[in-house]
Amino acid sequence: MSRRRHSSSSSSSMAAAAMPLDELEPWLQARAAQHPIATSLPMLDGYVAAIVAGPLSISPPDWICPLLAIDADAFNHGGTPEFAAISAVALRHNDISNVLSTAPHRFAPTHARKPNGDVDARPWCQGFHAAMRLRLTAWTPLLDIRNINHGLLLPILLHCVDDQGRPLLGPPRKGRETEEFLRNAHTDIPDVVEAMRQYWMPTRYARAR
Numbered sequence: 102m103s104r105r106r107h108s109s110s111s112s113s114s115m116a117a118a119a120m121p122l123d124e125l126e127p128w129l130q131a132r133a134a135q136h137p138i139a140t141s142l143p144m145l146d147g148y149v150a151a152i153v154a155g156p157l158s159i160s161p162p163d164w165i166c167p168l169l170a171i172d173a174d175a176f177n178h179g180g181t182p183e184f185a186a187i188s189a190v191a192l193r194h195n196d197i198s199n200v201l202s203t204a205p206h207r208f209a210p211t212h213a214r215k216p217n218g219d220v221d222a223r224p225w226c227q228g229f230h231a232a233m234r235l236r237l238t239a240w241t242p243l244l245d246i247r248n249i250n251h252g253l254l255l256p257i258l259l260h261c262v263d264d265q266g267r268p269l270l271g272p273p274r275k276g277r278e279t280e281e282f283l284r285n286a287h288t289d290i291p292d293v294v295e296a297m298r299q300y301w302m303p304t305r306y307a308r309a310r
Contacts, residue, residue: 119192120185128186135170138231143221146211147228147257149190153197154298155232156239157305164235165190205295212287222287226260230269243297253297256289 120128126142139145145168152164162173165187175183200208213221233240243254260283261269 115188115192115195118179118185119188120182122189125186125189128182129169132170137170138168139228141213141224143211143213143224144228144231145190146193147225147230148232149194149228150197150210150225150294151229151232153194153201154294154301155236155305156242156301157236159235161191164232167235201295201298205291208291208295210287210290210294219284220287222290223260225287225290226257227262229257230261243300250296250300253293253300256286256293259283259286 122142125145129137129140129145133140139148148164148168152159162176165171166173166175168190169183169186171183171187175181176187178184197208210222210225213224215221237244242248243251245251255270258269263269
């Protein structure tokens, strides 16, 4: 069997096993006591995007287990809700990877909405930052404010808070201009995610060899 046909067969099997997205979010929320990193689809989506676009490849159990609050043994048992959730996450990972590789202009983060209908980028960005924290030292070059590419992280990190609920980048300046900037910063996220993927690609794939 060719690699392409094998890949297509694997994707079809994964899709058949995957939990539907409209069931995945309630399943995550029901596991709140187990402390999954994601309790919503936007947070899960941001987390997976960081795994795809980040500085190094991570073994699937090492990032999926904390995301879903499951044991690595769940990967070995098909037909369970845990395995269905794993398959759904793997599908989203592959979808993001394929879009960024073939048609990056089509990449669209799954954002939450505020009661007034505005985009709420915070859950997606918190998910992205949670994935960064898995291997934070690997992200050091982009976290260095002296690096000209540090700005790639700003549209994401300005929506994030620390463990005490404080803005990760410090309190924003007050005023209408800041409010307008914060309201529209999410529009830069698709472009900066692809730019980060390109930034890390030479070192990420050099490590993988």
